[in-house]
Amino acid sequence: MTTLIEAPPTDADGLLPSKKKSAGGGLGQYILIRFLLIFPTILILVTMVFFLMRITGDPITAALGGRLPPEQLAERITAAGYDRPILVQYFEYLGQLITGNFGTTLSDNRQVTEMLATYGSATLELTINALLVALLVGIPLGMVAAHRRDKAPDAVLRIFAILCYATPVFFSGLLFKLTFSVWLGWLPVAGRARTSSELQLTSLQAPTGIYWVDAIRSGNMAALGDVLAHAVLPALALGLLTAGIFLRLVRTNVIGTLGKDYVEAGRSRGVSEFRLVTKHAYKPALIPIITVMGLQIAVLLGGAVLTETTFEWKGLGFQLATYLTARDFVAVQGIVVLLAVIVAVTNFIVDIVAALIDPRVRY
Amino acid sequence: MSSDPITTYKDPRASWFGRLPVVSHFNKSVGLQRGMLVTGLVLTGIFLLTAIFAPLIAPYGFSQISDADGGFPAQQAPGGNHLWGTTVGGYDVFSRVVWGAQTAIMVIVVAVVMSIFIGVILGLVSGYIGGWLDRILVVIADAVYAFPSLLVAIVMAIVISGGRSSLWGGIIAAAISITVVFIPQYFRVIRAETIRLKAEPFVESAKVVGASNVRIMSRHIFKNATRTLPLIFTLNASEAILTLAGLGFLGFGIEPTSAAEWGFDLNKALADTTSGIWWTGVFPGLAIVLTVLGLTLVGESINDLNDPRLRGRKKAAAGKVGPDSTAGAQAALQSEVSSS
Numbered sequence: 001m002t003t004l005i006e007a008p009p010t011d012a013d014g015l016l017p018s019k020k021k022s023a024g025g026g027l028g029q030y031i032l033i034r035f036l037l038i039f040p041t042i043l044i045l046v047t048m049v050f051f052l053m054r055i056t057g058d059p060i061t062a063a064l065g066g067r068l069p070p071e072q073l074a075e076r077i078t079a080a081g082y083d084r085p086i087l088v089q090y091f092e093y094l095g096q097l098i099t100g101n102f103g104t105t106l107s108d109n110r111q112v113t114e115m116l117a118t119y120g121s122a123t124l125e126l127t128i129n130a131l132l133v134a135l136l137v138g139i140p141l142g143m144v145a146a147h148r149r150d151k152a153p154d155a156v157l158r159i160f161a162i163l164c165y166a167t168p169v170f171f172s173g174l175l176f177k178l179t180f181s182v183w184l185g186w187l188p189v190a191g192r193a194r195t196s197s198e199l200q201l202t203s204l205q206a207p208t209g210i211y212w213v214d215a216i217r218s219g220n221m222a223a224l225g226d227v228l229a230h231a232v233l234p235a236l237a238l239g240l241l242t243a244g245i246f247l248r249l250v251r252t253n254v255i256g257t258l259g260k261d262y263v264e265a266g267r268s269r270g271v272s273e274f275r276l277v278t279k280h281a282y283k284p285a286l287i288p289i290i291t292v293m294g295l296q297i298a299v300l301l302g303g304a305v306l307t308e309t310t311f312e313w314k315g316l317g318f319q320l321a322t323y324l325t326a327r328d329f330v331a332v333q334g335i336v337v338l339l340a341v342i343v344a345v346t347n348f349i350v351d352i353v354a355a356l357i358d359p360r361v362r363y
Numbered sequence: 364m365s366s367d368p369i370t371t372y373k374d375p376r377a378s379w380f381g382r383l384p385v386v387s388h389f390n391k392s393v394g395l396q397r398g399m400l401v402t403g404l405v406l407t408g409i410f411l412l413t414a415i416f417a418p419l420i421a422p423y424g425f426s427q428i429s430d431a432d433g434g435f436p437a438q439q440a441p442g443g444n445h446l447w448g449t450t451v452g453g454y455d456v457f458s459r460v461v462w463g464a465q466t467a468i469m470v471i472v473v474a475v476v477m478s479i480f481i482g483v484i485l486g487l488v489s490g491y492i493g494g495w496l497d498r499i500l501v502v503i504a505d506a507v508y509a510f511p512s513l514l515v516a517i518v519m520a521i522v523i524s525g526g527r528s529s530l531w532g533g534i535i536a537a538a539i540s541i542t543v544v545f546i547p548q549y550f551r552v553i554r555a556e557t558i559r560l561k562a563e564p565f566v567e568s569a570k571v572v573g574a575s576n577v578r579i580m581s582r583h584i585f586k587n588a589t590r591t592l593p594l595i596f597t598l599n600a601s602e603a604i605l606t607l608a609g610l611g612f613l614g615f616g617i618e619p620t621s622a623a624e625w626g627f628d629l630n631k632a633l634a635d636t637t638s639g640i641w642w643t644g645v646f647p648g649l650a651i652v653l654t655v656l657g658l659t660l661v662g663e664s665i666n667d668l669n670d671p672r673l674r675g676r677k678k679a680a681a682g683k684v685g686p687d688s689t690a691g692a693q694a695a696l697q698s699e700v701s702s703s
Contacts, residue, residue, distance in 0.1 A: 037502075040502055040506070041502070041506045041509065044502065044503055045506055045507075045510055049518060052518055052519070052521075052522045053518070053521070053522070055522055158399075162656060162659050162660065162663065163652070165655075165659060166601070166651075166652050166655035166656040166659055167648075167651075167652050168605055168608050168609065168612070168629075168648075170608075170609075170612050170626075170629055170630075171629060171648035171651060171652065174629065174632065174633060174636055174644045174645075174648060175645070175648070177636050178636050178639075178641050178645075182636060182637060182639050183639070295509070298510060298512075302511030302512060302513035302514060302609075303513075305511075305514070305613070306609055306613070309613065310633065320514075320517075321613050321614075324517065324613070324615070325614065336514060336518070339510070339511065339514065343509050343511070347509055
């Protein structure tokens, strides 16, 4: 019976070598083409952002206009080369990007790459936490909803899923803050950690920047508790947004596979309902789930901007809002390019994983 | 029922009213699905009515901070003259929430109409003509679609208005920002349908008869490719509200003196939470949630009812849902009674 249960995945793996031989490297070719497609995606986004930002004028006037006398402004623009033809600037910018030079921020005069590394780890931590919440909440509840389809639990869970989607993160964040921080006083209102533990963690040797990893590595349990207490509310706010989408996705796809003959066959052999839902029906339903999960990374990153502003979580999103207010377009462009790369690479990974699981995806 | 079939011939199609998108879905629905559809319609109806009659419902203007009796108190708790309290700036929360519905609906309508218009045209042309134009458009649309939509909207908002602006300027800016996010979605749907329809015999026969490309696209393909639009419309309307609120929350929406906007109010309310002032944030937030909930419920129900795998059937409801869902059984029973 166990071989039957495992049948679909092993079958897929078994197809790989034979298909490779007949089609002249089906999977290898697919990965290569898919990999090459990353670059036009990034290029298009970089190009769009570059020209859109420049339509409004040069970055220096945008950031400092009105605060400096016109002569000084013109001097600075010439020094930075913003008075040259825009196409020259564009190709220069592309050349710099390839060598990893993102320029220097205008408002606080930092290397953009250094700024990205510092705040990127904070955003990474938030996104990982939120993804964990989303998976832990969304997938089991989705299975329950599919199993109890059209009954009371399903109705409640579907409403819950839609509410998760309908509530903007800054509103759920505000409600969480009111309830758990202000009224109950259980959790801190904002930030990533207390100043004391933040100092301890950033003074570590070669910190990862992900506070709970750093706290565990240094064995600092007090700091770990503090960091986790700060992480709960932002992770919940951002995670629930995505949990609703996962719940619906798992529900729809598991309902689809639950109706298949092999599930009925399993049931007639006496396989438990729990095993039918969590193994037989769930595994084949994974492919669409993984594909959509890739797209959810973009949603999570967009939501991170709002979550970080709500909880003063000093990550890329928080900085983005700050730099936007300061009209620091060099910094904004750097953040947008980094996010574009992340989105393009995750989509690539997701497509490859989907192709490895299901040979039909390759074309 | 047993009368002569010839004399009592009826048009097999329902009346034109019964075939309207939402009405036909309502007739198809049973039990839980009907409940969700009705809840969604009610919430959406309240939203629409609030928006239309905002001048009559709201006791004060959205930027009014004083009346004949003098200035409004700041951060007053709900009750008395100010049903839902006042903000730190002295605005009346209830009035701003009501006026916010009007702003939201203007942005949605402009945004969705623009994105349908542009997205449908691009999708039709790209799918029908194909070739290199199609490939370039697909790559661009995919790139924009993959990117976090809020960031696209922020970049557009900066470009259009430099961040903040007047009422119509702000509405147009917000709408265009949202449009750019949505065009790829309409484009993908319409393009896929166009490619499928292009191979159908009726397109071929139109070509043989000598119809021009424009005529084939605008009459033969367009009418068949737009079946899914009501669904995308409702889902996008809810997303448009969330994007608008997100923009407002980050400070790229509409000036508070030009229009009321829920996201902006929530941003201002954030600072109030630490001192336990809940009414400035909870009411605009609930307005967003209920409006999005209503639109999503309508969209979800239409989606499920269009999909035969997800649609609960009337007969099946009576047999399957049975003992522990009286609602389903009753709905089925009632539909049996009313149809006989």
